[in-house]
Amino acid sequence: MNVLIVEDERSLSHEMEIYLTRQNFNCDVAFNGKSGTDKVLTNSYDFVLLDLGLPDMDGLDLLKDARKKGSEAAFIVLTARGEVEDKIKGLDLGADDYIPKPFSLAELHSRMQAILRRKHGLKSNTMTVADFDIDISNRTVQCKAQTINLTKKEFDLFHYLSLHKNRVLTRTQLTEHIWGDVLEDDYESNYIDVHVKNLRKKLSAHAPIDWFETVRGVGYRINI
Amino acid sequence: MGFFEKVLFKKKVTTIQTKFAIYNALSKSLIILSFMALLPLIVEKVVYDHIDKRLIARTERILLTVQKGGIDDIVLEQDCSFESYSILKEEFVAIYPILDPRKMPPSMEIKNEAWQIDGEKMQHRIIRRPFTYDNQLYELNIGEGISSIEQLKSTIQRFSLIMMIVVVVISLFVDLGFVRILMKPLDKIMHKKLQPVPSPNNFDFTTIPSTTHEFNKLDQRINEMMLKLRDAFQIEKEFISNVSHELQTPISIVQNRLENIMIDANLSDDVLVRLSDSQRTLNRMSKIIKALLLISKIENDQYLKSEEVTTINILDEVIQDVEERLNQKNIKLIKQFYEDFNIKPCNRTLLYTMFTNLINNAIKYNKEDGSIIITTKFIDDVFHIEIKDTGIGMKKEDLPAIFDRFKRLNTSTAEGFGLGLPIVKTIAAFHKIDITVDSEPSVGSTFDLQFSM
Incomplete structure (x- = not known):
């Protein structure tokens, strides 16, 4: 998978590169709109991570230009503007998703995977975690052909942890994923723990889940 | 306010026009009163001056006749005296020899005196003049009756008074009319520019024409002030928005770097915990910035208001979303939806945030096994939504500050960024919803939303 990161903030671009390289993506970077346009038109990318506030041009113009010239890469717009209008404009112009800054790399990764599933219409849209089968399209979890009744948030939680298995996800990352950008005056709450507790109860009723670990003071991990 | 005004208006605030009218009426009345007091004196003075002049002229004429033709022509009586009067005894001339020089009068005197003619005493104005x-030595007395003068006096007085009242009334109306015309620009300034004081963003900067220097200056200065205010608002708006955006990028960098570091398998548990704490702190910072940005964007009218939503609909949706939180604290939520209301035009997302914050607040500060009652109903044609909790409540003196940014009350150990209620207030103001709060410590709080749209 080839990814182009168009981001003028070099440190940010660097961190994204490190993370995505670890996830086995081939990363290419551009620090301004012109070089970004050149690269998009010359090379074939699966993903373009596009910052809107580029020094020499508006990221949306780059997107428009690339689409006009037939680029088939999936565009994910990264912006600090965080404005609804930008979101609509970005999606209208052919962006595949939109993530407001600051975003979590885990979140970025899961969005990229969602796009991949959507774009390539993966036949088996399922994941397997130990004895559990997660059907992503139908949003169901089964264990030994038995469907487990999960709430929307419980499903999201399980799916997100599975996507990033063998890695700790902090409460902050999980909260961000489950509640998204909602402005809560309650970020210190233990709602995540409650959801995890309920999820564990439901899962463990069907099979042992000792791989579902709590990392004290940090968060949770599916360790398989 | 001066003493005079204090007494006159008892510190009551009135319009300039009313004050002018009162002043006018008072000053004109004062003129009439003083005129009435002075008029008799003036009339008397004028009339007596007139009579005196005539008397002096007559004296001169008689003396001249005496010098020319001798006194014998006039003095017929044996005692060398002479008296003559008109038929109605209004006028008389009398000459008497002065027998005792010590009784000689001063060179000339004029005074009012009762004079006896044919046994009848009548008030006269009399000139007394000695001559040789x-x-x-002789004494010349010429008198003129003054009973007619009193009549004249009252006639003139009456006539003048009527004239005076007519003039005063006319001038009163003319004055009021003039004041009205004069004050018209001020009226316009008051109504167009200051009532109510508008947001500088939709201020009408057109000049209000006036030929009065002061009003022109006033209008000009108000315009200048509003322009400065608008610029300041604009700068603040851009500042908050720029700062927020500029801060998000470095936060992004650190956040992503932390994530990358945490993936490293060789970290000790302690380091991992501290990194995760840092991530949370960073997240908090980002939320504060987002909240500030949200408030500033709403205040600067950067959100559309083009949707409509029914209150029960949106409340149900929010309640469904917070159900898990209610269960967690075992809080009972009682819906008393007596009436529904269509909020239009509105911004659905913002209203959703507002209700979420209010209901979350009622959960957050509630007690275990507590309850929340949400009531929707019309009171006197105004739609109310009341959110009442059985929480820890607040002290009365704390209530005014709860909607202020960054003023968190010491009622909870739970950390928040203190912008939940300011966001509520801002969204409510954006939709012209009034919010009032009533609260009692350890009993609970009630938030009352009034829809006056």
Whole structure:
């Protein structure tokens, strides 16, 4: 998978590169709109991570230009503007998703995977975690052909942890994923723990889940 | 306010026009009163001056006749005296020899005196003038009746008074009319520019024409002030928005770097915990910035208001979303939806945030096994939504500050960024919803939303 990161903030671009390289993506970077346009038109990318506030041009113009010239890469717009209008404009112009800054790399990764599933219409849209089968399209979890009744948030939680298995996800990352950008005056709450507790109860009723670990003071991990 | 005004208006605030009217009426009345007091004196003075002049002229004429033709022509009586009067005894001339020189009067005197003619005493204005003829001292008395003068006086007085009242009334109306015309620009300034004081963003900067220097200056200065205010608002708006955006990028960098570091398998548990704490702190910072940005964007009218939503609909949706939180604290939520209301035009997302914050607040500060009652109903044609909790409540003196940014009350150990209620207030103001709060410590709080749209 080839990814182009168009981001003028070099440190940010660097961190994204490190993370995505670890996830086995081939990363290419551009620090301004012109070089970004050149690269998009010359090379074939699966993903373009596009910052809107580029020094020499508006990221949306780059997107428009690339689409006009037939680029088939999936565009994910990264912006600090965080404005609804930008979101609509970005999606209208052919962006595949939109993530407001600051975003979590885990979140970025899961969005990229969602796009991949959507774009390539993966036949088996399922994941397997130990004895559990997660059907992503139908949003169901089964264990030994038995469907487990999960709430929307419980499903999201399980799916997100599975996507990033063998890695700790902090409460902050999980909260961000489950509640998204909602402005809560309650970020210190233990709602995540409650959801995890309920999820564990439901899962463990069907099979042992000792791989579902709590990392004290940090968060949770599916360790398989 | 001066003493005079204090007494006159008892510190009551009135319009300039009313004050002018009162002043006018008072000053004109004062003129009439003083005129009435002075008029008799003036009339008397004028009339007596007139009579005196005539008397003096007559004296001169008689004395001249005496000098020319001798006194014998006039003095017929044996005692060398002479008296003559008109038929109605209004006028008389009398000459008497002065027998005792010590009784000689001063060179000339004029005074009012009762004079006896034919046994009848009548008030006269009398001139008394001594003269010498043929070594004999004489005294000349010429008198004029003054009963007609009193009549004249009252006639003039009445006439003047009527004139005066007519003039005063006319001038009163003319004054008021003039004041009205004069004050018209001020009226316009008051109504167009200051009532109510508008947001500088939709201020009408057109000049209000006036030929009065002061009003022109006033209008000009108000315009200048509003322009400065608008610029300041604009700068603040851009500042908050720029700062927020500029801060998000470095936060992004650190956040992503932390994530990358945490993936490293060789970290000790302690380091991992501290990194995760840092991530949370960073997240908090980002939320504060986002909240500030949200408030500033709403205040600067950067959100559309083009949707409509029914209150029960949106409340149900929010309640469904917070159900898990209610269960967690075992809080009972009682819906008393007596009436529904269509909020239009509105911004659905913002209203959703507002209700979420309010209901979350009622959960957050509630007690275990507590309850929340949400009531929707019309009271006197105004739609109310009341959110009442059985929480820890707040002290009365804390209530005014709860909607202020960054003023968190010491009622909870739970950390928040203190912008939940300011966001509520801002969204409510954006939709012209009034919010009032009532609260009692350890009993609970009630938030009352009034829809006056």
